[in-house]
Amino acid sequence: MAERIEGLRLPRTQRRQQILAAAAQAFAETGFHGTSLADVATRVGVSQPGLLHHYPNKQALILAVLEERDEVQTHYLDELFRGQDPSVVDWLTALCARNVEQPELVRLYTVTAAESLDPAHPAHEYFQNRYQRIRGVIARRIVLDQEKGRFAPTVDPEGLASELIALMDGLQLQWLMQPPVDMCRLLEASLQRLAAGPDGAVGAVRQGGARRDG
Amino acid sequence: MAERIEGLRLPRTQRRQQILAAAAQAFAETGFHGTSLADVATRVGVSQPGLLHHYPNKQALILAVLEERDEVQTHYLDELFRGQDPSVVDWLTALCARNVEQPELVRLYTVTAAESLDPAHPAHEYFQNRYQRIRGVIARRIVLDQEKGRFAPTVDPEGLASELIALMDGLQLQWLMQPPVDMCRLLEASLQRLAAGPDGAVGAVRQGGARRDG
DNA sequence: GTCTATAAATCGATAGAC
DNA sequence: GTCTATCGATTTATAGAC
Numbered sequence: 001m002a003e004r005i006e007g008l009r010l011p012r013t014q015r016r017q018q019i020l021a022a023a024a025q026a027f028a029e030t031g032f033h034g035t036s037l038a039d040v041a042t043r044v045g046v047s048q049p050g051l052l053h054h055y056p057n058k059q060a061l062i063l064a065v066l067e068e069r070d071e072v073q074t075h076y077l078d079e080l081f082r083g084q085d086p087s088v089v090d091w092l093t094a095l096c097a098r099n100v101e102q103p104e105l106v107r108l109y110t111v112t113a114a115e116s117l118d119p120a121h122p123a124h125e126y127f128q129n130r131y132q133r134i135r136g137v138i139a140r141r142i143v144l145d146q147e148k149g150r151f152a153p154t155v156d157p158e159g160l161a162s163e164l165i166a167l168m169d170g171l172q173l174q175w176l177m178q179p180p181v182d183m184c185r186l187l188e189a190s191l192q193r194l195a196a197g198p199d200g201a202v203g204a205v206r207q208g209g210a211r212r213d214g
Numbered sequence: 215m216a217e218r219i220e221g222l223r224l225p226r227t228q229r230r231q232q233i234l235a236a237a238a239q240a241f242a243e244t245g246f247h248g249t250s251l252a253d254v255a256t257r258v259g260v261s262q263p264g265l266l267h268h269y270p271n272k273q274a275l276i277l278a279v280l281e282e283r284d285e286v287q288t289h290y291l292d293e294l295f296r297g298q299d300p301s302v303v304d305w306l307t308a309l310c311a312r313n314v315e316q317p318e319l320v321r322l323y324t325v326t327a328a329e330s331l332d333p334a335h336p337a338h339e340y341f342q343n344r345y346q347r348i349r350g351v352i353a354r355r356i357v358l359d360q361e362k363g364r365f366a367p368t369v370d371p372e373g374l375a376s377e378l379i380a381l382m383d384g385l386q387l388q389w390l391m392q393p394p395v396d397m398c399r400l401l402e403a404s405l406q407r408l409a410a411g412p413d414g415a416v417g418a419v420r421q422g423g424a425r426r427d428g
Numbered sequence: 429g430t431c432t433a434t435a436a437a438t439c440g441a442t443a444g445a446c
Numbered sequence: 447g448t449c450t451a452t453c454g455a456t457t458t459a460t461a462g463a464c
Contacts (some may be wrong), residue, residue, distance in 0.1 A: 029332055030247065031245065031247060031328075031332075032248075033244065033248035034246075034247035107331060110331070113328070113387065114245075114324050114327070114328035115325065115329065117391060118243055120244075128392070131388060131391055131392065159399075159403060162385070162388055162400055163385070163400050163404050166380070166385040166388060166400070167377065167384055169380070169384035170379060170380025170383035170384035171377070173327065173380070174345060174376055174379065174380060177341065178342070178346070185373075186373055186376055189370075189374075189377065193407070193412070193413060194407065196412045197407050197410060197411035198410045
């Protein structure tokens, strides 16, 4: 029944953890502007000033949510491929498989990323940095793939990274909108097409992308 | 300097047109929840109750904006390809070229589509319908392409339609976020890869997709 | 068609008691 | 660490004059 017990005093870190979870839900559902501090406070089972005791204002709250989720996600992927050197295709496939288990997290990023296009949005700079960072991570992975002959050397890593991120973002939107859309199956179809095409493994060999190795 | 002339009386349709333009700007910048009627009214140069005289409430306003922009866009594409039968590739390329000239319109759809994931959002049903409709339009175009041997018959039209829409949506987001991202160039790269791959024109012939014709 | 005035609710944030 | 009380600003929407 999870009744609210007013005035119950919790240790700082535990309460902050509760708040982050509740805020993540709320912001995922209605975005930054559509969510009130009272919304979040009610979910936690605390008063609205009680909420502001832990995070000084609304902006600090949403930034804390985004950054905490980032850390968890990054840590997960680092652990999953520890000591390995996955191809972009494997890496993105794993990411998608992970995302499909966390629709709320995906929605948080889909909703707030679009909202943050406004330069006055509290997470504007955050998403500017986030996209550049992710593009870099994926581009580097593509370069490694090229060195192994998995892609033609003519492929532009930054460009392909943008395309792959775009594909994932767009599929996530449709998946959230109409869950029967099977985003990981569609991603895989695209990735296979990529690997089998003129810029992929087969094409790369044909075009000389793997000559260094042989 | 376009000063506001208070109390100036305009014909109904003209004022409504002004309002739609101003509202489109505002909603594109800050979404539905982030935009106040006073925002829009100020842009038009009218009082807030004066605005509500033309559209009874905020929900009616945003729906009017979305539907009007839809009509204009649909009409443009219909005219552009009147009497022709463009391939999906040509059709999407033209659409992207059009979009790149209208960042504000793209932003309106990017921002409100994500926001509308909330079932309580005023445009929730609108976007549910919009995505199904667009997917259908593109899927039908893919079927026509298959009949002409431009794609392998093994390709799932609905699935490929979802992928292409996803790619465009995602590229638009990155383009809006970091304008140096050249969304039409990246789209073209993807489309060429598609046409040159095992499911595209070449592959389709190899796999028998064009045998009916020859 | 447009305005002023205003109702009624909600918002983010602060002050201060316990 | 949490609460009640409250301020001040903002929000959507309505009433009624011109």
